[in-house]
Amino acid sequence: MPAGSASADRPGIGKAAPYHHGNLRRALTDTALDLIGERGPKGFTLTEVARRAGVSAAAPYRHFADKSDLVAAVAELGFQRLHDALLAAQGSRDGRDHLVELGRAYLRWALDHPDFYLVMFGAEVERASYPGLVRAAEAAFSVLLEAIEAARSDGALQTKDARALAGSLWSVVHGAASLDIGGDLHHARIKATSEDLVVEAITALTAP
Amino acid sequence: MPAGSASADRPGIGKAAPYHHGNLRRALTDTALDLIGERGPKGFTLTEVARRAGVSAAAPYRHFADKSDLVAAVAELGFQRLHDALLAAQGSRDGRDHLVELGRAYLRWALDHPDFYLVMFGAEVERASYPGLVRAAEAAFSVLLEAIEAARSDGALQTKDARALAGSLWSVVHGAASLDIGGDLHHARIKATSEDLVVEAITALTAP
DNA sequence: ACCTGAACACCGTTCAAGT
DNA sequence: ACCTGAACACCGTTCAAGT
Numbered sequence: 001m002p003a004g005s006a007s008a009d010r011p012g013i014g015k016a017a018p019y020h021h022g023n024l025r026r027a028l029t030d031t032a033l034d035l036i037g038e039r040g041p042k043g044f045t046l047t048e049v050a051r052r053a054g055v056s057a058a059a060p061y062r063h064f065a066d067k068s069d070l071v072a073a074v075a076e077l078g079f080q081r082l083h084d085a086l087l088a089a090q091g092s093r094d095g096r097d098h099l100v101e102l103g104r105a106y107l108r109w110a111l112d113h114p115d116f117y118l119v120m121f122g123a124e125v126e127r128a129s130y131p132g133l134v135r136a137a138e139a140a141f142s143v144l145l146e147a148i149e150a151a152r153s154d155g156a157l158q159t160k161d162a163r164a165l166a167g168s169l170w171s172v173v174h175g176a177a178s179l180d181i182g183g184d185l186h187h188a189r190i191k192a193t194s195e196d197l198v199v200e201a202i203t204a205l206t207a208p
Numbered sequence: 209m210p211a212g213s214a215s216a217d218r219p220g221i222g223k224a225a226p227y228h229h230g231n232l233r234r235a236l237t238d239t240a241l242d243l244i245g246e247r248g249p250k251g252f253t254l255t256e257v258a259r260r261a262g263v264s265a266a267a268p269y270r271h272f273a274d275k276s277d278l279v280a281a282v283a284e285l286g287f288q289r290l291h292d293a294l295l296a297a298q299g300s301r302d303g304r305d306h307l308v309e310l311g312r313a314y315l316r317w318a319l320d321h322p323d324f325y326l327v328m329f330g331a332e333v334e335r336a337s338y339p340g341l342v343r344a345a346e347a348a349f350s351v352l353l354e355a356i357e358a359a360r361s362d363g364a365l366q367t368k369d370a371r372a373l374a375g376s377l378w379s380v381v382h383g384a385a386s387l388d389i390g391g392d393l394h395h396a397r398i399k400a401t402s403e404d405l406v407v408e409a410i411t412a413l414t415a416p
Numbered sequence: 417a418c419c420t421g422a423a424c425a426c427c428g429t430t431c432a433a434g435t
Numbered sequence: 436a437c438c439t440g441a442a443c444a445c446c447g448t449t450c451a452a453g454t
Contacts (some may be wrong), residue, residue, distance in 0.1 A: 275448090
């Protein structure tokens with residue numbers, strides 16, 4: 001234990017990188033995501049998040065109402081990043097192909113960030129209780145909706161109910177992502193990848 | 209507190225319906241399901257399950273390795289009931305219609321038992337760690353697989369990879385159930401019901 | 417064989433007190 | 436304004452002891 005270091009007038013000396021004063025809120029959500037990635041959404045404790053961030057167990061309560069509120073903040077971050085990933089998936093100009101690309105991008109993001117994904121759709125947080133979370137999810141969903149509208153006005157798609165089609169597409173993609181992450185596709189000995197399933201399903205659902 | 213009753217030689221006199229000696233294991237899974245239904249998969253504690261069953265907090269450890277093991281047992285029960293519900297859905301003889309009926313039955317069961325469903329597919333239990341759970345899930349899945357095979361040999365369906373089609377169908381139905389239970393379809397203002405989505409999607413995916 | 421009682425480490429949360 | 440330290444109720448789990 002080193003004592004009397006030159007930085008003795010700064011708080012948290014010796015302890016691993018204490019954030020303190022400034023952006024503890026963001027530090028906590030980042031640390032929480034790390035922990036969830038290591039231990040899964042369960043076995044994740046607020047006390048340890050605080051410990052890793054170098055603050056007391058009570059400190060998070062200056063920034064979050066309770067543990068669920070922190071988890072909701074992580075989920076909201078996740079929806080924002082998913083939203084960005086979908087916006088970045090501007091491949092093909094053709095309406096139907098664009099929808100396939102969107103589905104692929106969604107799935108890829110989910111499989112690349114299973115920890116985020118589990119928090120975003122898991123039962124740990126009542127999404128309905130967090131308006132910001134609902135808005136973030138809606139924003140991501142709107143990318144899909146607009147792609148459908150665009151395809152429709154291009155004549156590449158004839159759908160009465162764009163929202164219903166969006167719901168079907170979201171269901172397949174979310175279902176495939178969820179079953180893949182949970183290992184269920186593997187247990188069912190399905191050799192096709194979730195990407196195969198998604199591409200085929202979107203193609204069938206948007207067939208003229 | 210009534211004392212000296214005629215049943216004083218039986219354990220647990222006076223306390224609310226103590227199960228003791230016999231089928232405590234089953235009593236615990238039943239109580240756990242009740243509690244999950246009331247409070248959701250989180251906010252469910254082993255201690256309270258024991259309390260409600262009228263036994264000490266240590267008693268469950270005679271029947272389950274730990275809390276996760278109890279949750280896994282509940283999930284397994286869920287897959288068995290889902291399996292039964294699918295077997296009972298023997299409506300139409302026609303191959304494609306039968307697949308639609310199967311999807312409907314799955315969705316209905318999930319929406320009727322959201323507590324079960326969340327435990328079965330939630331992150332609270334590592335499904336891969338519980339072989340009995342995996343087997344129960346596979347058994348339920350096999351109903352779908354056999355329906356596809358039957359439709360194929362009837363000529364109602366031409367599919368190269370039955371398991372892949374099963375994966376796509378499972379993805380839509382699971383996805384729709386999951387999004388509906390989570391309130392996400394509602395937040396996305398999708399007016400069509402999850403049943404509408406599922407029927408339409410299965411029809412499209414099994415189109416000749 | 418099955419359950420109780422007491423114990424331990426740990427967690428979520430609160431609150432008075434410090435800077 | 437933001438954080439600490441101590442406190443409280445409660446939980447998961449273990450283990451010796453009871454019947």
